[in-house]
Structure formats: structure tokens, C-alpha cells
Amino acid sequence: MDEVFGNHENNDTCEQSELFIPSAWIIFTQFGLAAESAIVNTIVILIFLRPKNRTPSTILLSALAASDCLTAIPAQMPYFVAYIFHYDDLEVDEYGYFGGWVWPELYSSCIVYLPLSNISVGFHTISVFLTVMLNIQKVVALQFPLWTMLNVGNKSTVSVICLIFIIVVSIIAWVTVTDNGLLFKREDDACCYGELLDHNYTK
Structure with missing residues (x-):
């Protein structure tokens, strides 16, 4: 029986956590697009947040740009790091149409990359909410221009953005803690990863 560490000391099975790593050209294309997105969005933020350009719409667009950056970069890091630093550990995927590898993850890696993946999902969710909020703001401004001028300002926009951020980050943090609790380390x-119930307690 393999010795395991963590919250599953009595488990005698190991469902190996594996990550599919696409072909090198896909990895570098994705990483290049993520880097380009980060650069462009940073420029957008710097322009929109200049004092003379600050409006509820530009604040929302700046938050959306920042969220897109924080979606793209963490999502690509596991693939890039695996290809650059763990190439010798990769196993060829024989069933992929465009080639690629399967990476049997080490415990020291998966407890880092799982939160990174969840962070990317979380900021993507924030981007979705901000996009919806931006569209609602435009519709309200067109239908009720006077009310919008009196009630929708920069401070209220920032407050709503912060509320969205707090709610989504809280949910993602809870999901990450729960997911990490299902991971455990074998002696090698x-x-x-384990099930919520140990096999010894299932019929």
C-alpha cells in the first residue's frame, strides 16, 4: 500500500492528478496572446484612469481590462511552466489531434496550479459580471439620462465593482479550499485526489 500524506492517510488508492499540455506552438501562441492582452489592457487602464477621463463607464472598462489580464495570465502559467521546467516528466498523448502531452502532477505543483486555475476562473466570472453591468449602465443612461447623471457616479460605480469582487473572490476562495482538501500526497x-467519502465507508 502506498503511503500517503494529508487528509487521506488511510486511502489505499491514488487517482493521479494529470494535466493535459498542448503542443508547443499552442502553448507559446496562448502565452503570447495572454502577454499581448496584458500589455494592451494595461495601456487602456492608464489612459482611462487619467483624471480627465474618469467616468462611470471608463472605470468599468478599466476594471474589465484588469480582470481580463488576471484571467489570461494565470490560466496559461501551468502549461508554460510544465513545458519549460518539467518537460522530462511529460508523457506523449497518443490521442490528441494536435499532439501534446500528459503531465502527471506532483503534489508540490498541483496545490499551486489548482488555486491559479481557480483564480483565472474567478476573474473571468468577474469580467462577465462587469460586462453585464456595463450594458445595464448604458441602457439605463439612454432611458433615464437625468436620473443617471444624478445617481450614477464614480464612487457608486467603484462600490459596485468592489462588491462584485468581494462576492466572487469569497466564492472562489471557498471552492479552492474545498478542492485542495481533496488532494493528498503519496510518498513519491x-x-x-480522493472522493468525499473514503472507499472503506462506501458499500
């Missing part, structure tokens, strides 16, 4: 540092 393999990253394993």
Missing part, C-alpha cells in the same frame, strides 16, 4: 510526491 505524486498528486492524488
